[in-house]
Amino acid sequence: MTAVPTLAIEDLSVEFRTRSGTVKVLEHVGFSVERGETVALVGESGSGKSVTAFAVMGILDAAGRVTSGRAMFGGADLLALDERDLAEQRGRELSMIFQNPRTALNPIRRVGRQIADVLVRHGGATRGDAPRAAIEMLKKVRIPDPERRAEAYPFELSGGMCQRIMIAIALACRPALLIADEPTTGLDVTTQAVIMDLIGELAGESGMATIFITHDLALAAEYCDRIVVMHAGHIVEAAPGRELFARPRHPYAAKLLAATPGETASLESLASIPGGLPDLRRADLPPCRYSERCERRTDACAQPLPRRTVGDRHIVACWNPL
Amino acid sequence: MLNLLLSRLATAIPSIVGVVVVTFMLTRLLPGDPAAYFAGLAASPQAVAEIRTKLGLDKSLPEQFVAYVGDLLSGNLGNSLSTGQPVVTEIATRLPASAELTLAALLLAVFIAIPLGVLAAVKQGTWIDHVCRVVTTAGVSLPVFFTGLLFAYVFYYLLQWAPAPTGRLDVFLSPPQHITGFYLIDSALTGNSETFWGALRQLALPAISMAIFSLAPLARMTRGSMLAVLGSDFIRTARASGLAPRTVVFTYAFRNAVLPVITVLGMVFSFLLGANVLVETVFAWPGVGLYAVNALITSDYAPVQGFVLTMAVLYVALNLAIDLLYGLVDPRIRLDS
Numbered sequence: 258m259t260a261v262p263t264l265a266i267e268d269l270s271v272e273f274r275t276r277s278g279t280v281k282v283l284e285h286v287g288f289s290v291e292r293g294e295t296v297a298l299v300g301e302s303g304s305g306k307s308v309t310a311f312a313v314m315g316i317l318d319a320a321g322r323v324t325s326g327r328a329m330f331g332g333a334d335l336l337a338l339d340e341r342d343l344a345e346q347r348g349r350e351l352s353m354i355f356q357n358p359r360t361a362l363n364p365i366r367r368v369g370r371q372i373a374d375v376l377v378r379h380g381g382a383t384r385g386d387a388p389r390a391a392i393e394m395l396k397k398v399r400i401p402d403p404e405r406r407a408e409a410y411p412f413e414l415s416g417g418m419c420q421r422i423m424i425a426i427a428l429a430c431r432p433a434l435l436i437a438d439e440p441t442t443g444l445d446v447t448t449q450a451v452i453m454d455l456i457g458e459l460a461g462e463s464g465m466a467t468i469f470i471t472h473d474l475a476l477a478a479e480y481c482d483r484i485v486v487m488h489a490g491h492i493v494e495a496a497p498g499r500e501l502f503a504r505p506r507h508p509y510a511a512k513l514l515a516a517t518p519g520e521t522a523s524l525e526s527l528a529s530i531p532g533g534l535p536d537l538r539r540a541d542l543p544p545c546r547y548s549e550r551c552e553r554r555t556d557a558c559a560q561p562l563p564r565r566t567v568g569d570r571h572i573v574a575c576w577n578p579l
Numbered sequence: 580m581l582n583l584l585l586s587r588l589a590t591a592i593p594s595i596v597g598v599v600v601v602t603f604m605l606t607r608l609l610p611g612d613p614a615a616y617f618a619g620l621a622a623s624p625q626a627v628a629e630i631r632t633k634l635g636l637d638k639s640l641p642e643q644f645v646a647y648v649g650d651l652l653s654g655n656l657g658n659s660l661s662t663g664q665p666v667v668t669e670i671a672t673r674l675p676a677s678a679e680l681t682l683a684a685l686l687l688a689v690f691i692a693i694p695l696g697v698l699a700a701v702k703q704g705t706w707i708d709h710v711c712r713v714v715t716t717a718g719v720s721l722p723v724f725f726t727g728l729l730f731a732y733v734f735y736y737l738l739q740w741a742p743a744p745t746g747r748l749d750v751f752l753s754p755p756q757h758i759t760g761f762y763l764i765d766s767a768l769t770g771n772s773e774t775f776w777g778a779l780r781q782l783a784l785p786a787i788s789m790a791i792f793s794l795a796p797l798a799r800m801t802r803g804s805m806l807a808v809l810g811s812d813f814i815r816t817a818r819a820s821g822l823a824p825r826t827v828v829f830t831y832a833f834r835n836a837v838l839p840v841i842t843v844l845g846m847v848f849s850f851l852l853g854a855n856v857l858v859e860t861v862f863a864w865p866g867v868g869l870y871a872v873n874a875l876i877t878s879d880y881a882p883v884q885g886f887v888l889t890m891a892v893l894y895v896a897l898n899l900a901i902d903l904l905y906g907l908v909d910p911r912i913r914l915d916s
Binding site for chain 2: 314316319344345346347348349352353355357360361362363364365366374375378379410412423426427
């Protein structure tokens, strides 16, 4: 069974032009998400997770530029669409939710109106019906007393409540793909679980594909079918969640797992990963951007990065995998 | 919203009381003896003393203050020593002239500065952004009295495009019937197009000189505030939801960016009230500023007192209006109070 994936990113490279030089933020990034599937994009801060999402959504900063690649979605390459056509797709076919829900909502617009804006924009409701449709969405994300909450401003709601509003905005037009960029950062642990369950459930209902960006491997393992590990703008390993946890092949992924608290690992046994991300402005970046932090480094690492299949849907970009 | 109005009104009262005290003290403490000035150079000491008694200046300061407050409460600001007219009537007839000039300048500035600032922010780094920078830099570096004089010289004296800078209306035209006191509005209401154009021609130069100065801070703040808001998280959300660029810029960004612009608008307005004094002098504009300058030169303290008091009340009313405007735009302020 080889279904056409909902989103297939191929060979995506992104550069940022800054005062101190060009930063190669993403290099040859490729992965895909299938209908109903949840894929986690994990990595430390600065590894390019969010930039990948922004590039696909077409909302990169003005300084960012896509230098190569395709993002096939519904038969079209999102990266080749002009802003007008892309704006038609955003919010309707592909949606995104962000971290810090309280600042991600317009502070001076009633939340019901913000949901209605998206519905009206994409023809999900007429101007007259929109308020009622917005209340329906609030019910769907299980906000108690939705009629009253629709009249609230973001500052009157809790962080968890605001994230539900964000989800309602994102899912208002029943998109085929949801990108959730650290949706639970800044929420307390119980709210985190509720939000993740809510996303999972709503995705299951409609067969929506989800990309879940996080630095929390444990959360990724719990909620996602597959995990894509990023490091310094490269994908270093991609595997089904269980397999990655059982047998990580890339040295970085292994270190990342060892740094993740779980049921078996006590806090004392957690290891930190030595070194930091390399400076991506350097001209002499090695092909493997982890090699300078890597204990398994050999001369082979000077060759261009491989893309090895080491199991069922298990890919690793390393010359000396574990 | 009513709570906001009442709480802001309550805080305005101490300001008014303070202003009453300060205006009273200021005019009493200023050097110069009004009685001596009024009596004239050749007056005998008895005559001066007589006038002093007549004006109530021989009483102690607290007594004078009580009398002053009593007069204020009955709407009496005293009489001008030089014209003999009640200050209240004189200010009331001259205030519309100043108000028309100030509001015209402010409207002009707002209608240029805000679109310019918004465009400069949305199209950052393009030619419109550079135009905005040049205009704002030029605007702040040209003081109002200088632009006023320059305009009068160039457009009246050299090019003769503008009428002589001699007030609100050409001497050959009669002022419109008094409805609001604003010549433009009154002549438009009565359908008197000749007076309307005449008044507009007279108003153009002083209003433009004041507008040029005040549009600089407005445009700069609009641009800065728009840039900050356009970079914020909720704009990213709006874009990620595919909202139309028009909705993103106006409904989402501008309404949030307008708050600091309102603050600057208040400051600019206050500044224009002060700048009136200069511009009215340059263009012989029969407003309260010119009135106050003349009164000050002749140590005529009742008009000065009346002017300062009027201005202070205007400032307080202005700040009140700004606060209420905030409340209208920003629900956080409305619901906090």
